[in-house]
Amino acid sequence: MTALFERAQRELLAKMLSELSWEELLHPTGDEVCQLDLASGHRYSFRATRRIWGNLDIDPQSLRVDDDAPPCPLQFTMHAKSELGMSPATHATFLRELSNTLRQDVELLRLYGEATAEEMIRWPAARLHAALNGHPKAVANKGRLGWDVAALEAxxxxxxxxxxxxxxxxxxxxxxxxxxxxxxxxxxxxxxxxxxxxxxxxxxxxxxxxxxxxxxxxxxxxxxxxxxxxxxxxxxxxxxxxxxxxxxxxxxxxxxxxxxxxxxxxxxxxxxxxxxxxxxxxxxxxxxxxxxxxxxxxxxxxxxxxxxxxxxxxxxxxxxxxxxxxxxxxxxxxxxxxxxxxxxxxxxxxxxxHLAGTHRRAIMASALFHVGACGTPLAVAHARAAGVPLVRWLKRLFTVTVAPLWHALCRYGVGFIAHGQNITVILEDDIPVAMALKDFQGDLDLVDVDFPEMAALDADIRALLPRKPPAYIVHDIQTAHFVTVLRFLSAALARSGALEERVFYDCLYEVLQAYKSEHPDLAARHALFDLFGAAMPKVCINRVRFVIGYEDSAERPLPARGTDMVNPLALKSAEWTNIRQVG
Structure with a gap:
């Protein structure tokens, strides 16, 4: 258990350093070999690769603290009190969430840590989903405040x-x-x-x-x-x-x-x-x-x-x-x-x-970037099992997920907040053939323009659903799917050596451009809901909790906004080098 705890500590700390740097609370220096000097006087060093979205992909085994003190995500929050900016009450409750998360990370390693990707893609959906690591952006993603150990186990x-x-x-x-x-x-x-x-x-x-x-x-x-x-x-x-x-x-x-x-x-x-x-x-x-x-x-x-x-x-x-x-x-x-x-x-x-049928499998999109004990992301294992090149497999994935999401927005003004649990990928012989959409209570928006295609929707329902301007509703795809799903999938593929991120987003670009060419009648709406703009807003879900704390409020908390990101789809393949330099 000691080895599992050590591994879980390193992996959780690496995630914290990565996401909190991406959310601009931390500012490590260096390229590949990075250093984070905190106001408390403590120093954290690690090896990392800066990915295409500007996030640091940190090697957990490279983490060093001061003079080789054991890396601990809980202790880190005390070392970084000034940078995180939490009140004492918020800090104490956050530590509870983080401790709970660390415990369950150890449990996941104990229960599923030896399973390879090849094994996992054959598991029933319920068992596969049980093995997933949880929200990829939330650092304390298994806080579950209110459940004791007995409730967790039940x-x-x-x-x-x-x-x-x-x-x-x-x-x-x-x-x-x-x-x-x-x-x-x-x-x-x-x-x-x-x-x-x-x-x-x-x-x-x-x-x-x-x-x-x-x-x-x-x-x-x-x-x-x-x-x-x-x-x-x-x-x-x-x-x-x-x-x-x-x-x-x-x-x-x-x-x-x-x-x-x-x-x-x-x-x-x-x-x-x-x-x-x-x-x-x-x-x-x-x-x-x-x-x-x-x-x-x-x-x-x-x-x-x-x-x-x-x-x-x-x-x-x-x-x-x-x-x-x-x-x-x-x-x-x-x-x-x-x-x-x-x-x-x-x-x-x-x-x-049940709806997918007996010859198909339905898995959450977030399962695709889960990595087995062999170091292989499940997306790669599915492509190998299907016997098709990964690039072709990914283009098929984008054709049945991202292109339909964009089409629903452009044709009907309907935006789905398409994070990794709301999007279910349907596989047949390990190849993506469709997707299932769910959770329309709070995760469904309408554009604030009354498209003729909305006419069949009852006026009371139209008034009930959130209405967003085109420049905002397009982020139901960009923020919820590109940044919350594809950012982690492309990084997992690159980390495993399966595919460079540049090629990944080239594939996405080509699928979306092909969809545009097939629907010239929607050209004006493709421009209205532009997925290829140079900049994209950065939505930060961790730092908002640090600011507002855990006091009860009348509404669910809204995320904060960081510095705009460079959009990987903004330029064609020949200009990728410039994107990486700007990022």
Whole structure:
């Protein structure tokens, strides 16, 4: 365990130094051999390669502290107090998040650290996703404040423990509901649970006093014990909320923690409120989109099916049914911090593996830059297994992911915040053939221009969704996908010696230019949503937490902005040298 702890410390510290330098909180000097002199008098040195986005790719084994003191990410935060600029209270809580993350990094190495990329690409999706390292930009990405060790071992994805849902019957006067137009609540529950289980659950609810004026709502067993049993004590005594106990098939946790996927390949995932703080936000369930979530995903599904570019490349994971419970007392204080309004909610959503079919695999985009014990990124292992050159494999990936994202924005003004969990890549014989899109509650935007193609979207829904100017909404692709997914994929490929970053972005450039040429009718919108501009804004998610701290707020925190970056797509291949010099 000592060796695993040493490795985990070095890897987490390397990530911290890299991301916090990229976010301009730290300013190391040197080229390849770098040195960071802190105001505290401590010196950190390491070997690194400056990647195409300006970030340092640090060799963890090269890290040295002062006179060869053991590298420790926790101690580093004390050495860098001046540079990080946190208040004492924020610093102490950040240390808790970072300590929790370090512990789980050790656990991931213990559980999966010996698996090669060739092994991992054959694992079931749930097991593969359990082995992933988490948010690539957030340095304390497994903080999970609120869970103790027992809760982690029962409910964290890396342990792969099956979870049986708990159930509540809630009087509908407290419930906001929504769903797909072609499925009623019972039909959804029948699909999720099976006819016999639903019948037994309904009979139990009836016996305990819940009639048709009650909604059957699944809850995470931890949430029930840690929050709901006490928060809704009056409603439970009065019979407005009835605890029906556990029921139904087993589910497995996913990297998003609050989304559970059927252990035996069922058709629906379920997303549940969790009162824990992880990667900057409380993981509750907002009620804002519940009523219209099904209609939004139905509209997107029809949009995709009727578009010749999207129909064969995109699967919409519909939000087929949802409930959100308004707390009778807390709702009387709408300005209260958002986490108190998000204690109880559930959303049933199409399962990607089920929709992909038996001969295809559905994996999160973030899995592609995961590196096995052999040093090989999973993207490379898939290309080798498919028997195709990596360049051709990547062009196929971009054709079924980035090009459709751009097309949806240009044709319909729809922006998907396309980070590595929201984008699921569908593989057939290890080759990318499509992608699945999910999470339209807060991760879907509309351009603030009323395109004619929006006409089929209900006006109330159009008013509900965030509206952004073209210059902002284009960053749903650039910031969320290029910087949060492709930046790490291109670096992993370069680090492994599989492909130079210049070639990687040449491939992306060529795919997007080919798409432009195929759709001259959208030329004006291609210019409106320009992916090739010289500069791109840098969004910083770590330093905003250092500034605002951990105090409750009415809204989820917004990221900070750093110095604009040079866009790797801005110039053609012959000018890459100039890009690297500017970067």
């Amino acid at each position: 409910y964290a994805p890396e342990y792969g423990q099956p979870i049986q849902l708990s159930w509540l019957a809630v009087e509908r006067q407290h419930v906001q509901s929504g769903g797909s137009g072609d499925l009623d609540e019972r039909a959804v529950l029948r699909r999720a649970l099976g006819t016999d289980t639903l019948r037994a659950l309904t009979e139990r609810a009836h016996q305990m006093g819940a009639g048709p004026d009650y909604a059957l709502i699944p809850v995470h067993p931890w949430q029930l014990q840690a929050h709901l049993a006490q928060s809704f004590v009056a409603e439970r005594v009065q019979g407005q909320v009835i605890d029906l106990g556990p029921s139904g098939p087993a589910f497995l946790p996913t990297p998003s923690l609050r989304t559970l996927t059927p252990a035996n390949g069922g058709p629906l995932d379920v997303k549940l409120s969790l009162g824990i703080l992880n990667t900057s936000a409380w993981r509750g369930m907002p009620g804002k989109y519940i009523t219209h979530g099904g209609a939004i995903s139905d509209w997107l599904d029809q949009l995709v099916r009727n578009d010749r570019v999207l129909a064969d490349r995109v699967i919409v994971l519909r939000e087929v049914s949802g409930h959100w419970v308004r707390h009778p007392l807390i709702s009387q204080c709408p300005e209260a911090p958002y986490r108190h309004h998000e204690l109880l909610g559930a959303l049933w959503r199409d399962n990607a593996d």
